[in-house]
Amino acid sequence: MQTPQLFTLLPEEWVATPDGMTIDKDGNLILSCPNFANMDLPSCVLKITKDKQITKWFDVPLNPETNEARSMGLEFGPDGDLYMVDNAGWTGRADLIRTGRILRIHFNEAGEYESFSVVADHMEHPNGLRIRNGHIYVTQSTLELVKTESGKLMSCVYCFALDDHDVHCTNTLADENILCTFITENPKCQYGVDGIIFDREGRLIIGNFGDGSMWRIYLNAKGDKMIDKELWCVDPENLKTTDGMTMDPYGNIYVADFSANAIGKVSPDGRITRIAQSPDCTGWEGGLDEPGEPCYWNGKLVVSCFDCVVDEEKVNTAHEIPATMSLLDIEP
Numbered sequence: 001m002q003t004p005q006l007f008t009l010l011p012e013e014w015v016a017t018p019d020g021m022t023i024d025k026d027g028n029l030i031l032s033c034p035n036f037a038n039m040d041l042p043s044c045v046l047k048i049t050k051d052k053q054i055t056k057w058f059d060v061p062l063n064p065e066t067n068e069a070r071s072m073g074l075e076f077g078p079d080g081d082l083y084m085v086d087n088a089g090w091t092g093r094a095d096l097i098r099t100g101r102i103l104r105i106h107f108n109e110a111g112e113y114e115s116f117s118v119v120a121d122h123m124e125h126p127n128g129l130r131i132r133n134g135h136i137y138v139t140q141s142t143l144e145l146v147k148t149e150s151g152k153l154m155s156c157v158y159c160f161a162l163d164d165h166d167v168h169c170t171n172t173l174a175d176e177n178i179l180c181t182f183i184t185e186n187p188k189c190q191y192g193v194d195g196i197i198f199d200r201e202g203r204l205i206i207g208n209f210g211d212g213s214m215w216r217i218y219l220n221a222k223g224d225k226m227i228d229k230e231l232w233c234v235d236p237e238n239l240k241t242t243d244g245m246t247m248d249p250y251g252n253i254y255v256a257d258f259s260a261n262a263i264g265k266v267s268p269d270g271r272i273t274r275i276a277q278s279p280d281c282t283g284w285e286g287g288l289d290e291p292g293e294p295c296y297w298n299g300k301l302v303v304s305c306f307d308c309v310v311d312e313e314k315v316n317t318a319h320e321i322p323a324t325m326s327l328l329d330i331e332p
Contacts, residue, residue: 002276006286007302007327014056015323016041018304020073021295029297034070037308037319043070058113066099073129085126100126119160120167128196133223136160139193145171155192156181159224180226184210189313195245207242233270244293250332256291261315280317283324290316301328
């Protein structure tokens with residue numbers, strides 16, 4: 001396995017918790033910072049240049065109902081707008097439950113934040129986000145209002161059109177924008193779908209976090225309905241949990257194994273290997289300190305270290321500052 005290297009330490013005045021990433025039209029790395037480990041910090045989005053110059057791009061616009069916002073998954077649309085998950089309810093605070101939003105961030109001609117609109121709101125636990133063929137696909141990690149026969153947790157994937165606005169979600173099966181649902185079977189980790197990506201064939205790949213399983217979703221031509229879904233691969237020895245995902249030019253998918261402080265590689269034929277793993281660490285030397293998402297960038301894997309959750313299922317035992325990001329090589 002590889003030994004992860006330090007990509008960067010993140011500025012303490014801006015970042016306590018880094019999470020989702022994407023690449024802008026100029027090749028800069030865009031980093032979402034929900035800052036769950038220090039809620040006194042506003043959630044913000046950073047821009048990192050190829051020579052590792054870090055600037056704060058903008059603070060995430062607050063929800064007028066709660067005066068809070070916490071960004072997670074994000075991706076640019078074909079219109080140049082930035083579509084973003086706001087999930088302040090991740091904290092578990094009673095006043096923030098089901099206040100999640102999908103935001104559409106608009107920029108001026110100079111590329112600076114100008115305004116925002118709301119694609120959907122009142123979501124329980126939106127998490128990862130991808131865009132394809134005029135639609136936004138969002139993993140929602142819990143649907144606690146839906147009671148299953150087994151008592152196990154249900155989660156789902158929502159699908160919105162790029163031009164949707166002010167869709168009010170009920171977080172029940174009555175929501176027409178639910179694309180598909182999942183049950184998490186693992187009783188030790190009742191946390192649902194999280195990582196999301198499209199493969200080279202246009203199939204939607206979804207990770208069920210608690211089960212460490214990878215699913216393939218087949219969509220209709222329009223992309224707004226599921227034709228079929230299948231369990232693609234699962235290997236608990238090499239992939240315990242499935243957080244954020246990225247894909248390299250060879251079609252390999254890399255998955256943040258959040259609980260195991262590891263990165264898993266899933267080849268196009270569904271074979272899972274663990275390419276890097278760290279013990280409990282600060283991340284200051286480059287170790288994987290609760291990896292939240294990898295991103296393929298300039299021929300390498302950049303990994304955000306979430307470093308926030310501590311429980312018996314996690315290698316991580318404490319939060320440290322400064323927050324960190326790791327770097328791994330790509331091997332075809």
